[in-house]
Amino acid sequence: MATFLPLITEENPTLFQALDRIGPIILDAQQSVPLPHPPQHSYLFVKPGTPVDVDALASWLDEGIEKVILPLSWAKECIGSIPSERLILLLEISGVSAVSENVRNGVSGLLLKTPSLDVNFISSISKFFAGSAIYVLSTVDSSPTPSNIRELKSIGATLVIPDLQLSLGPTSDAKINIGDAFLAPVISDRSDGLFPTVVSSQTGQSLGLVYSSRQSVKESIASGKGVYQSRKHGLWRKGETSGATQDVLRIRLDCDSDSLEFRVIQHGAGFCHLNRQSCFSEISGLPALESTLKSRLASAPEGSYTKRLFSDPELLKSKIMEEADELCQATTKEDVAFEAADLFYFALTKCIASGVRVVDIEKALDKKAKRVTRRPGNAKSQWTKPTTATPPPTSAPPVEKKVAKDGPIRMRTSDLSTTTPEERAQLLRRPVLRSDEMITKVKPIVDAVRQRGDAALLEFTAKFDRAQLASTVVFPPFAPETMRIDPEVQKAIDVAYANIYKFHAAQTTGEALVVETMPGVVCSRFARPIARVGLYVPGGTAILPSTALMLGIPAQVAGCKEIVLATPPRADGSISPEVMYVAHLVGASAILKAGGAQAVAAMAYGTETVPKVDKIFGPGNQWVTAAKMLVQNDTDALVSIDMPAGPSEVLVIADHTANPAFVAADLLSQAEHGVDSQVVLVAVALTPEHLGAIEKEVDDQANALSRVEIVRESISKSIIVKVATVEDAIAFSNDYAPEHLILHLENASQKVPSVENAGSVFVGPYTPESCGDYASGTNHTLPTNGYARQFSGVNTLSFQKHITSQEITAAGLGGLGPVVATLADCEGLQAHANAVRIRLRDTSKQ
Structure with a gap:
């Protein structure tokens, strides 16, 4: 924010450069100084009596002039065609009463020429221009004082000072020192009178925190070099001994006028005494890419790809056009970000090769934003399709994200200590689930099954599951040959069944809750099973008898009268014998040989052969999830669902005690579920060597898996989040609310009370998530996509409802x-x- 505005009336390059470092400058439209390249944030002063020229005014604004101060004769002509925020009205005291409401509303500020700096008088005039910025120019020749500046600031007005009354020397009766004028309203709440000062790069990245004194600020304004105040050693001229000097571009006040920001060009190794650019962290994002490309331009090894790009303009041109086209085709948020990053890389390579910096791009953007005249914005002919061409499809097919088919399998890494709140929020985000789009897609399928029953179900099973069936439902008793499985597998299922049954049976006592709320008034609550339940067991890329156990056992324990199990058939029309065996164990009353939205619809509405259910359980892909959401909101279906579902996910917290092989194995156990699986490692103060060992184990173990291509895809989208403490890690996990949370921590069991949001927790090095998935006893049908904040995993009570009664x-x-x-x-x-x-x-x- 400007403490005062200087009005330039004559050439004085030294004074001009110093003033440009501390804020906007008012330039005389009749001088040659401002155009054609005005300094950033400059204002233009049009003297009364100058012939009105609206086109010239628009041209000045297009060239980058921030605002134009213009007399009433100009204002009347320009209002309506020039944005009000770019216009300041110039008025003599005597002309205030002549200003119409239309003029007041058509400008954003008032420059008042007055012989007096009477604050009360100026304040009364400002009320007439409520909502406008007020600038004051004294018509007397005496130099203003710092107290004049402070008094005007107290009523929200800014003093305009002609350059003839400004000096780089000491303040006198005739002239005021620029630094004294700039610092006039600045206050310090420190006993030493110093001002906290943030030092930033040209593009706004924080380099460090220092302190300034009035003396150091004055010297910086005059010299254009970074000068600060050391609390121990006095005046500190940055780089005087190290050579890491700074050129000061701009000095600004914060909104409370108690701290400063220096925007600088940093030379040498960097601002920090550790020979890096910033005291806070290594640079990242576009500034980091710019630094890397500048370094490669200067010394890229022969044969490197970046060297080829710098040496071969045609290759670079082709890559920019290729990436721009891929960005245009991208449809999902993740793909747009992925392709935009590629385009930024090649576009910035072109810029660096041409001597263009990121700050130059930002200046060009700022200048474009200031334009008041606009082109139509139509695309050039070579980029438009003829009007006779076939119209494009209403929705382009999703662009498959490019994942290298070779090379290390790596996760992306972020450091929580250096991320912004916005970046932290991005780390917590899952892929966007376009529920509305998916519901639109599944609705025709659901409607067809609802209206045509078994006929539609058989058609969709043939279409989607590639199975030709005569009937979609199998009723007990199930043929022994359909349940014939490997004896070892059968033994494992039996053990898992026993453990899961025992844990879920313990969740219900069967006793009614009875409370006498007052004498003679007895209230009670008792549980009853949901009569008819539908259990969806996915097929897809894995056989999942475990899901049949996890859904079937609590239904059996709860006492559900009908258990309909739906699962996609194999190509020959049969069901996995392992799933058939589990269906037999849990007492399924029917098996629906169908998957996807059609299976959900059949259970929700019922068909000629498929029994209607009251509640549908089970995970599935986006089609299944969308169908579940659709039918639960249809009052004709009268069906509820267990929870919203998304891709499988795991969050692993690991400290110095973590075994790299164990951690990698746990990450991969979820990554193999599907390409959209969500895998997060939260590393608690791990050394680079420890973290590197985990990453190597991920790569080695992944390449030994049969589902390595699925893992390669999901791991490339997964993240490592580095944190300083266990408390930070658990806080991040609670915000993320993972489906599975694994604690590879010292004294891990002591950390469980801090867990607030998670589907299921796996405590200590010998508790792999796989045990919960199959046989420990807990349920593996858990809330995903952050829903662990609101939902529990499936349990016995999920299959019951509670009825209350009272007797008086x-x-x-x-x-x-x-x-x-x-x-x-x-x-x-x-x-x-x-x-x-x-x-x-x-x-x-x-």
């Missing part, structure tokens, strides 16, 4: 009845009150 004696009604009648009267519900009073009258007769 005549004496009990005598105590409770008047309370009820009073509340009913309050709500105007006479019949409610009457139902009580009629009984009270009856008991009074007894």
Whole structure:
């Protein structure tokens, strides 16, 4: 924010450069100084009597002039065609009453020429221009004082000082020192009177925090070099001994006028005494890419790809056009970001090769934003399709993200200590689930099954599952040959069944809750099973008898009368014998040989052969999830669902005690589920060597898996988050709310009470997530996509509903009845009150 505005009336390059370092400058439109390349944030002063020229005004604004100060004759002509925020009205005191409401509303500020700096008088005039910025130019020749600047600032006005009254020398009766004028409203809440000062790069990246004094600021303004105040050693001229000097571009005040920002060009090794650019962290993002490309331009090894790009303009041109085309085709948020990053890389390579810096691009953007005249913005002919061409499809097919088919399998890494709140929020985000789009896609399938029943179901099974069936439903008893499995597998399923049954049976006591709330008033709550449940067991890229166990056992324990298990058939029309065996164990009343939205619809509405259910459980792909969401909102279906579902996910927290092989194995156990699986490693103060060992284990173990291509895809989109403490790690996990949380921590069990959001927690080095997936006893159907904040995993109570009851004696009604009648009267519900009073009258007769 400007403390004052200098008005340049004559050439004085030294003074001009110093003033340009501290804020906007007012340039005389009749001088040659401002155009054609005005300094950034400059204002233009049009003297009264100058012939009105709206085109010239628009041209000045297009060239980068921030605002134009213009007389009333110009304002009347320009208002309506020039944005109000770019116009400041110039007025003599005597002309204030002549300003119409249209003119007041058409400008953003007022420059008042007055012989007096009477604050009360100026404040009264500012009320007439409510909402406008107020600038004051004294018409007397005497130099203003710092107190004049402070007083005007106190009423929200800014003093305009002609350059003839400004100096780089000491303040005198004739002239005020630029630094004294700039620092006039600045206050310090420190006992030493110093001002906290943030030092930033040209593009706004923080380099460090220092302190400034009035003396150091004055010297920086005058010399254009970074000069600060050391609290121990006095005046500190940055780089005087190290050579890491700074050129000061701009010195700014914060909104409270108690701290400063220096925008600088940093020379040498960097700002930090550790020979890096910033005291806070290594640079990242575009500044880091710019630094790397500048270094490669100077010394890229022969044969390197970047060297080829710098040496071969045609190759670089081709890559820019290729990446621009891929960005245009991208549809999902992740793909757009991925392709935009590629385009930025090649575009910035072109810029660096041409001597263009990121700050030059930002200046060009700022200048374009200031333009008041605009082109139509139509594309050039070579980039437009003829109008006779076939119109493009309404939705382009998703662009497959490019993942290298060779090379190390790596996760992306972020350091939580250096991320912004916005970047941290991005780390917590899952891929966008376009529920509305998917519901639109599945609705025709759901409607077809609802309307045509088995016929539609058979058609969709043939189309999507590639299985030709005569019937989609199998009822018990199930043929022994359909359940014939490997004896070892059968033994494992039996052990898993026993453990899961034991854990889920313990979740219900079967006893009713009975409470006497007041004498003679007994309230109770008792559980009843949901009569008919549908269990969706995915097929897809893996056989999942474990999901059949996890859904079937709590339904069996809860006492559900009908258990319909739906799973996609194999190409020959059969069901996995492992799933068939589990269906037999849990007492399934029917097996629906169908998958996807059609299976969900069949269970929701029922068909000629498929029993209708009251609640649908189970994970699935986006088609299944969308169908579940659709049917639960249809009152004709009268069906509920367990929870919203998304891709499988795991978050692993690892400290110095973590075994790299164990950690990698846990990450990969979820990564192999599908290409959209979400895998996060939160590394607690791990050394680079320890983290490198984990990354090497991920690569080595992944390449030994049969599903390595799926893992390669999911791991490339997964993240490592570096944190300083266990508390930071658990706080991040609670915000993320993972489906599976694994604690590879010292004294891991002591950290469990801090866990607030998670589907299921796996404690210590010998508790792999796989055990929960299969046989430890807990349920593996868990909330994903952050829903662990609101939902529990599937459990026995998920398959029950609770009914309340109350029984009141005549004496009990005598105590409770008047309370009820009073509340009913309050709500105007006479019949409610009457139902009580009629009984009270009856008991009074007894």
